[in-house]
Amino acid sequence: MSGPTPFEDCPAPAPPQxxxxxxxxxxxxxxxxxxxxxxxxxxxxxxxxxxxxxxxDLPAGRAALTTDAYVVRPLEFPGGDLGRMAIxxxxxxxAMCGARPLHLSASFVLExxxxxxxxxxxxxxxxxxxREAGVEIVTGxxxxxxxGSGDGVFITTSGVGVVEHTLxxxxxxxxxxDAVLLSGDVGRHGAAIMASREALGLDTxxxxxxxxxxxxxxxxxxxxxxxxxxxDLTRGGLATALVEIARDAGxxxxxxxxxxxxxxxxxxxxxxxGLDPLYVANEGRFxxxxxxxxxxxxLRALRACPVSANAVRIGHVTASPAGRVTLKxxxxxxxxxxxxxxxxxxxxx
Amino acid sequence: MSGPTPFEDCPAPAPPQxxxxxxxxxxxxxxxxxxxxxxxxxxxxxxxxxxxxxxxDLPAGRAALTTDAYVVRPLEFPGGDLGRMAIxxxxxxxAMCGARPLHLSASFVLExxxxxxxxxxxxxxxxxxxREAGVEIVTGxxxxxxxGSGDGVFITTSGVGVVEHTLxxxxxxxxxxDAVLLSGDVGRHGAAIMASREALGLDTxxxxxxxxxxxxxxxxxxxxxxxxxxxDLTRGGLATALVEIARDAGxxxxxxxxxxxxxxxxxxxxxxxGLDPLYVANEGRFxxxxxxxxxxxxLRALRACPVSANAVRIGHVTASPAGRVTLKxxxxxxxxxxxxxxxxxxxxx
Numbered sequence: 001m002s003g004p005t006p007f008e009d010c011p012a013p014a015p016p017q018x019x020x021x022x023x024x025x026x027x028x029x030x031x032x033x034x035x036x037x038x039x040x041x042x043x044x045x046x047x048x049x050x051x052x053x054x055x056x057d058l059p060a061g062r063a064a065l066t067t068d069a070y071v072v073r074p075l076e077f078p079g080g081d082l083g084r085m086a087i088x089x090x091x092x093x094x095a096m097c098g099a100r101p102l103h104l105s106a107s108f109v110l111e112x113x114x115x116x117x118x119x120x121x122x123x124x125x126x127x128x129x130x131r132e133a134g135v136e137i138v139t140g141x142x143x144x145x146x147x148g149s150g151d152g153v154f155i156t157t158s159g160v161g162v163v164e165h166t167l168x169x170x171x172x173x174x175x176x177x178d179a180v181l182l183s184g185d186v187g188r189h190g191a192a193i194m195a196s197r198e199a200l201g202l203d204t205x206x207x208x209x210x211x212x213x214x215x216x217x218x219x220x221x222x223x224x225x226x227x228x229x230x231x232d233l234t235r236g237g238l239a240t241a242l243v244e245i246a247r248d249a250g251x252x253x254x255x256x257x258x259x260x261x262x263x264x265x266x267x268x269x270x271x272x273x274g275l276d277p278l279y280v281a282n283e284g285r286f287x288x289x290x291x292x293x294x295x296x297x298x299l300r301a302l303r304a305c306p307v308s309a310n311a312v313r314i315g316h317v318t319a320s321p322a323g324r325v326t327l328k329x330x331x332x333x334x335x336x337x338x339x340x341x342x343x344x345x346x347x348x349x
Numbered sequence: 350m351s352g353p354t355p356f357e358d359c360p361a362p363a364p365p366q367x368x369x370x371x372x373x374x375x376x377x378x379x380x381x382x383x384x385x386x387x388x389x390x391x392x393x394x395x396x397x398x399x400x401x402x403x404x405x406d407l408p409a410g411r412a413a414l415t416t417d418a419y420v421v422r423p424l425e426f427p428g429g430d431l432g433r434m435a436i437x438x439x440x441x442x443x444a445m446c447g448a449r450p451l452h453l454s455a456s457f458v459l460e461x462x463x464x465x466x467x468x469x470x471x472x473x474x475x476x477x478x479x480r481e482a483g484v485e486i487v488t489g490x491x492x493x494x495x496x497g498s499g500d501g502v503f504i505t506t507s508g509v510g511v512v513e514h515t516l517x518x519x520x521x522x523x524x525x526x527d528a529v530l531l532s533g534d535v536g537r538h539g540a541a542i543m544a545s546r547e548a549l550g551l552d553t554x555x556x557x558x559x560x561x562x563x564x565x566x567x568x569x570x571x572x573x574x575x576x577x578x579x580x581d582l583t584r585g586g587l588a589t590a591l592v593e594i595a596r597d598a599g600x601x602x603x604x605x606x607x608x609x610x611x612x613x614x615x616x617x618x619x620x621x622x623g624l625d626p627l628y629v630a631n632e633g634r635f636x637x638x639x640x641x642x643x644x645x646x647x648l649r650a651l652r653a654c655p656v657s658a659n660a661v662r663i664g665h666v667t668a669s670p671a672g673r674v675t676l677k678x679x680x681x682x683x684x685x686x687x688x689x690x691x692x693x694x695x696x697x698x
Contacts, residue, residue, distance in 0.1 A: 025692035026584025026630075031593075050597045051519045052442040052581065053415030055512055060409030065509050066402030067454035068490045093401040105416035107505045109458070141417045141505075145696060151498035156456045156490075158507035160414050163404055170400045232401065235375025244380075248399045281375075343374035347494060 019114040024144030037120055038140065041127040046103070046138035054138035056103060062163035064099035066090060069156045073347045075118065077196040079207030080189075082155060083122035085283060085349060087129035088210050089234070090157040095214040096230040096286065098169040098221065099161025101133055106140040106157050111150035119153060126155075133212050135159070165221055171248035173228040176319040179295035180253060181288040183216060183308035184209070185261035186238045190280035190348055191269045204265045211284030216301075216308040220288065223301040229289040232282070234349055239278040239325070239337045241287055247323040255315035255337075256328045278327075279340055281348040289317065368463040373493025386469055387489065390476040395452070395487035403487035405452060411512035413448035415439060418505045422696045424467065426545040428556030429538075431504060432471035434632060434698065436478035437559050438583070439506040444563040445579040445635065447518040447570065448510025450482055455489040455506050460499035468502060475504075482561050484508070514570055520597035522577040525668040528644035529602060530637040532565060532657035533558070534610035535587045539629035539697055540618045553614045560633030565657040568650040569637065576647075578638040581631070583698055588627040588674070588686045590636055596672040604664035604686075606678045627676075628689055630697040638666065 015036065022029040039048070046054040070086040091101040106126065110119065130137055167173070188209035195206045213232060220227050229249070231241045238260065246253045262270075262277045270277045284307060290298045295313055302311035325337040364385065371378040388397070395403040419435040440450040455475065459468065479486055516522070537558035544555045562581060569576050578598070580590045587609065595602045611619075611626045619626045633656060639647045644662055651660035674686040 020692075021695045022690060022692040024584075024695065025689065026589055027692075028688035028690045029692075030584075031688060049519055049521065050593075052445040052579075053413045053448070053508075053510075055411050055413045055446050055448065055518075058407055058410070058412045061407070062404050063407045063412070063509070064402045064404045065452055065454055065507070066488050067456045067505070067507055069456040069458050069492045069505065071458060071492045071494050096401040097404050099402070099404065103414055105414055105507050107416045107418040107507075109418050109420060109503050109505075139415050143418045143420045143503075143696075143698075145420050145500060145503075148497070149500035151494060154458050154492075154494075154503065156416070156418065156458075156505035156507075158414070158416055158454050158456075158505075159402075160412070160509060161402075169404075170398055172398065230401075235373075235379075240375055244399075338377075339380060340374065340376035341371060341378055342376070343369075343371040343378075346370045346373065347492075349492075 017116055019110045019112055019116060019144055021112050021144050021146065024142060033142065037123055041123045042137040044136040044138065046136065054103065059162060064094050064097040064161040064163055066093040067156060067158040068093060069154060070349060071154050071347050072349050074196055075122065075152060077208060078192050080210040081122060081125050083125035084129045085210055086155040086157045087126050087133060088212050088283060090159040091133045091135060092213045092232045094159045094161035095217045096232050097161065098165060098167060098217065099163045101135045101159055101161045101214055103138045104130065104135050104157050104159045106137050106155060108142045109150055109154040110142060110144045111152050112144055112147040114152050122153065167227055169227055169230055171229050171245050174245065174249040174251055174289045174317050175228065176251060176317050177292050178228055178289045178317040179292045179313050180255065180315040180317065181298060181311055182260065182314045183286050183302060184310045185263050186233065186282055186285055187262055187266040187270065187277035187280035189283040190345060191266040193348055194273060194345060195269060206265050206269065209282055209284035211307045213286055213307060216305040219301040219305050220298060223297060225290055225294050225298050225301065227288060227290055230286055232286040234283060235281055237279045237281055240339060242325045243337055243339050246325050250322040252318040252320055252324040253315055254318055254326050258330050259312050259314040261310065275344055279344055366465055368459045368461055368465060368493055370461050370493050370495065373491060382491065386472055390472045391486040393485040393487065395485065403452065408511060413443050413446040413510040413512055415442040416505060416507040417442060418503060419698060420503050420696050421698055423545055424501060426557060427541050429559040430471060430474050432474035433478045434559055435504040435506045436475050436482060437561050437632060438698065439508040440482045440484060441562045441581045443508045443510035444566045445581050446510065447514060447516060447566065448512045450484045450508055450510045450563055452487045453479065453484050453506050453508045455486050455504060457491045458499055458503040459491060459493045460501050461493055461496040463501050471502065516576055518576055518579055520578050520594045523594065523598040523600055523638045523666050525600060525666050526641050527577055527638045527666040528641045528662050529604065529664040529666065530647060530660055531609065531663045532635050532651060533659045534612050535582065535631055535634055536611055536615040536619065536626035536629035538632040539694060540615040542697055543622060543694060544618060555614050555618065558631055558633035560656045562635055562656060565651055565654040568654050569647060572646060572650045574639055574643050574647050574650065576637060576639055579635055581635040583632060584630055586628045586630055589688060591674045592686055592688050595674050599671040601667040601669055601673040602664055603667055603675050606676050608661050608663040610659065624693055628693055
């Protein structure tokens with residue numbers, strides 16, 4: 001058998017200021033990290049049960065499951081941070097399924113040497129966003145990788161939501177003639193990340209649009225609107241979301257660029273760097289496809305919510321050619337939108 | 350607006366053999382990676398819906414949610430690999446909640462430069478393990494980080510399970526007098542990883558014990574046994590699981606070391622390296638606490654399952670002192686088990 005090992009009841013040194021490999025070992029350092037950082041911020045009865053998972057009641061019917069990894073850099077940027085994104089992004093993916101966000105899980109891959117104070121700030125931000133979303137972080141996991149094998153912290157959140165209606169929301173439900181609505185101006189998140197990363201020396205007030213979308217979806221559902229499809233505009237921006245919906249739905253979309261708002265700071269930054277704001281990431285904007293007959297009702301419901309106060313109709317669904325998105329420009333010309341092959345900006349989310 | 354960007358309908362180059370940053374950009378490379386690697390391996394109607402999450406029916410009652418990040422190195426080792434672990438580990442955490450594993454999500458953080466062939470092998474292994482577990486991977490996400498900011502691939506899986514009984518399984522349900530059962534010999538996973546990592550030149554047949562535990566739990570529940578607590582023995586091994594249960598339950602545990610099987614290859618490797626096999630990780634072993642009156646019935650149910658064919662009673666729960674685990678050794682002496690502060694072996698799971 002092995003010789004003596006350092007046991008936790010030896011005289012305790014001062015708590016470490018940085019993540020050590022031992023924080024991922026499953027022993028007393030792992031437990032102390034949990035008790036110092038995670039338990040106080042996320043406290044709730046399910047997490048406090050300290051089991052291998054969380055067990056909870058669900059109403060009969062449909063549920064939704066979603067997951068996303070968050071690797072954005074810098075960790076903190078104007079209007080948000082990695083922690084807030086990890087909550088809002090996953091709650092939003094549930095909302096886009098028409099599901100009320102209920103419970104979230106959080107899994108951390110930490111790099112040896114990460115300042116624990118940074119982790120504490122991110123975790124506090126997650127806890128704040130979770131409160132705002134009305135969800136709890138009910139289970140989690142922490143792993144540590146050697147210095148140089150990670151990049152500070154990656155967070156993967158998953159979420160379970162409750163579907164309280166019978167609509168088959170998804171690309172497959174979009175029909176020719178349906179109206180395409182957009183919840184607000186585009187490009188704020190990507191522009192804020194670019195401005196904070198590039199040290200351009202610009203005195204801009206660019207802030208991420210990172211926000212929770214469920215209140216807007218809830219308003220649509222509460223108004224009994226027959227929502228066909230919802231899609232949030234993250235990586236690849238509005239253009240990518242439009243092309244993906246058109247392809248997956250097997251329909252065409254005709255969109256009027258004049259209806260798509262881009263704020264002056266976003267437009268300015270995009271012109272400076274040479275990016276198309278339609279391809280720039282968002283974290284608080286979404287598309288909604290509804291039957292034309294209910295488009296005005298849907299816009300009214302959306303505009304009553306702060307997160308979608310500037311919702312507009314940007315186009316409509318047509319039957320063919322399947323997968324084609326046509327954009328009518330401000331000067332009346334038309335162009336076809338494609339998926340980009342490259343990477344405008346790595347690690348935007 | 351921006352100048353021309355490289356569009357996907359340019360003449361296509363040969364498909365890349367390694368992960369590029371663009372595979373994480375959300376555009377056509379992301380889509381092609383999904384269609385080339387993930388969609389064929391994981392194909393199922395929920396995933397194929399290509400929405401922001403998966404929506405499915407759940408029976409009324411209780412559900413479970415769990416998550417784990419998997420960062421083990423090497424990526425492939427005797428008897429398993431990162432992909433198989435990512436499925437078995439999360440399905441097992443659901444089983445330890447007494448929940449039948451139903452649906453899983455998978456989130457990948459890939460490092461630029463990763464060979465796509467390696468990813469394909471891991472994904473095929475995940476798909477095989479998921480079939481074996483009777484679960485589907487219904488939603489997922491892929492991010493790419495720059496070369497040097499990750500380590501090939503990290504996988505986070507989350508799972509939703511269905512709780513088909515009313516038992517409050519967890520540390521809080523353990524009562525003084527209950528029997529402590531162990532499902533088999535310990536230390537195989539950690540020993541297999543050590544042997545494959547250290548290039549010790551040993552001609553051992555050490556293989557991970559990585560396996561699915563739900564069949565054993567299902568057998569316990571089907572026999573109507575009043576299971577109090579289940580805990581799989583991962584990081585920190587048997588000793589850590591015992592101490593955690595004792596602390597979280599506020600009870601003491603008395604365990605007889607002579608009942609704990611350690612195979613000769615595991616014992617030999619641990620002696621060579623100087624590790625205590627009770628602290629070495631497992632991926633297919635678990636503890637079960639049941640009322641003493643039903644211990645023999647529980648052992649009979651466990652032994653009828655291949656994964657727990659060698660289940661034994663290793664001890665019992667006592668009232669105090671809370672959190673104390675006492676191990677009676679082969680020569681009759683007693684020692685107290687503690688959580689280790691350090692890290693026996695980083696990145697074991």
